[in-house]
Amino acid sequence: MAPDPTPVTEPFPISHIAGRYLLFDINAISHARRHHNICGVLIGTLPNLSQQNVFLGIPLELMPEEARVLVERGHAYIVDDVRAHRKGCLEMSRDERLKYLREMDRQGLEFAKGVREKAEERAERALREKGLVGRRGKEESEAPQESADAEGVSTSNSLLDSTPSTSPSVAVPEKKLEPHFITPTTSYPPLSPPSTDAALPLPSVPKSYPLFRYLNSRGYFAMPGLRFGCNYSVYPGDPLRFHSHFLATGLDWDEEFELLDIVGGGRLGTGVKKAYLIGGEDPEATPAEEEEQDGASAKPVRAFSIEWAGF
Template structure:
C-alpha cells in the first residue's frame, strides 16, 4: 500500500506554490526506510527545543525523494492548502468539544490500565517477599491509602507519535490531483537534471541525503546511514557541453572531499533529444559520473 506524503502549501513566490513534503505516520516512515528513503526528522516542541538526535515526526523529504517515490508507485500525495496553522485552528474551533471528550476518554482509559497493571505487579511482589499470602492478597491493607497516593503519582501521560486529528479529518484532500501536485513539485526545480542524478544513484543502490554540510547537492551512502559512513559527495548536475567547471571549485571540493574521507563526484545526464513521458515530465536518461580526489602538489 502506498505511503501518504503530506504536501504543506507555503507562501507563493513569483507565482509558484511552495510545497514541503512531510510524513507524519510512523508506519510509513518504516516503509520508506526499507526502500532507502531516510529523510530528515524535523519535529520538536517550541517550549523544549531538542537537538538533531532527539527530533521526532514529521519526517521531511527532499523534493527528489518525494518525486522518486511517486514515480515508482510507492507514495501518493495529500495536500493541505493555505496556512496549516489556520486550518488546524478552524478544525479545533469547529470540533473542540468532541476532540476534548475523545481525548479525555482515551486518557482515563490509559490511567485505568496503568492502575490495574501496577496493582497486580505490587501484589505479586509482596507475595514473593512473603509479606502477604495468596489468600489475603485481595484484602485491603492498613496502608492502602498511602499506596494509592504513590500509585497515582506514578501514572504517566503518553505522547502520541501520530496525529489522529489530521489522520481522521479531511483537509482539502481531493482525488485525482496527484499528477498536478507532481507538476508543482517539478516546477520548483532550478535544475531537473539533479533528479536524474538522484534517480541514477538510487538505481545503483545508494541511499541519498542532503549534502549541504559537505558542499554538495547530495551525500551518498552504500546502505542505511545508521550502519555506514557516506562514501561520496555529489555536486549539482553539470551540463558538460555548455557549463564550465571552475578550476578553483575543482581543487577546493576535491580537497574537502579527501579531508572528510569522501569522493567528490561530478555527474550529468548524457545529452540526448529531450522527450516527454505520458505525464509530461522529462524522460529517464543515461547519466555519467566522474570522481575527483585530491592527490597533493608536485
C-alpha cells in the same frame, strides 16, 4: 528484510505546507526509508521541551528531490495540507467528532494504566533490592500466630465484658486514574485521506535532480551535503549503518566549471575518506531502460568520481 509492522498503501500523501514537503505518518516515514531509500530530515520538537535539538521527531521534511522522485515513480502524491484539513473539518459530522474524542479518551486511559503499572513495578523492584519485600513476607508469616493469640484474649474479654469494643476498618480509597492527553501525529482518522484527484503538480527541483534520481535508482541513500560543500552526501546503505562514500554535485551537461572546484572537491572528499562525485544528464540521449522499468522515463546520467592520491 522483515515485513513492515503496519503496511502502507501506495500512493501515500505528502503534505505541502508553507513550501515544505512533510510526512507526519510514522508508518509512511519508515516505508519510504525501507523501500525507497528516502531518509529526509526530522524537524519536530517536543511541546514541553521546545529548545531540544539533539533528538528531533516527526514531521519528516523531504527535499524537493525526494518528494519528486516518489511522485514520479507512483509511490506518493502531494496534497495541499491546509486546504485538505479545512475541507475535511467542515464536512465532519458531530457524531464523528464525538466518536473520535471518545477514542482519544480510551487511548489516554490505556496509556495512564500502563504508566501506573510501570511505576508499581519500579517501586516493587526497589523494595526487593533493599530487602524490604523479604522482611514483609516474614512479618506476614508470623501474623497468623499473633492473630490467634489476640483472638484468645478477645474471647476471654468478651466473657466478662458485655459490650466488646471493636475498631472499625478504614478503607483507603484508590486514587482516581486520570487519562493522559493524547496528541495524534496524523489527522487520518478522524479525517479521510485526501484524494489523489486533488494532488498538486510535481515539485520544482534544482539542476542536481537528475544525479539524485540516478543515484536513488541504483540503491544509494542521499542526505543533504551542505556541510561538505556539495549537493548530497551519498551512502551505499542506510545512513544509520553506513558511512557516506561520495560527496555528490550535480551539473548541467554543458555547464562550465572551474578546475579549482574539482581540486577542492577532490581534496576535501579524500580528506574525509570519501570520493568527490560529479554528474549530469545527457539531454540528447534516449531515456534509460532501467529508469523506464522503475516507472519513470528519464534520460541517462553520466557520473565521475574523483579521488586524490598520495593522502
